[in-house]
Amino acid sequence: MRKLMIASIALLPLLSGGCVRTVASVVTAPVKVAGKAVDWSTTSQSEADRNYGRKMRKQEEREGRERQKAEKACRKDPNACQPYDGYRAGESPRDDEPR
Structure with missing residues (x-):
């Protein structure tokens, strides 16, 4: 009797391995979905840095074009x-300029 009980306990993880994984997937699914939603709705620091860098490069390009135009004139x-x-990059636009 004792040997049968030990054998069944030893085989239990092998027989229920798929079931345990499925249950674990079902239990953790809402947490993963909520995490994805939060990730999509927020901006990470690296994304903010990348967007700020892109914005500043565009402003600097605009300033360069305007300076060249002024020098030519x-x-x-x-x-x-x-x-x-x-126009100077990094400054807020003046009131008379369109935004």
């Missing part, structure tokens, strides 16, 4: 040349 008419007072 200055070369055409040196008497009307003034210090650059246009």
Whole structure:
């Protein structure tokens, strides 16, 4: 009797392995779904850094284009040349500029 009980206990993990995994998957599924929803709805620090870097590069490109345009106008008419007072990357847009 004792040998039969020990044998059945030893075989129990082998026989119920698939069932235990299935139960574990069903139990952990809501947690995984909730985690994915939170991940999709929030911005990680690396994503925020990447987006900020992209924004700053675009602003710097815009400033470069405007500075080149101002320099070209200055070369055409040196008497009307003034210090650059246009768009500067990293500053908030002026009220008279469209957003």
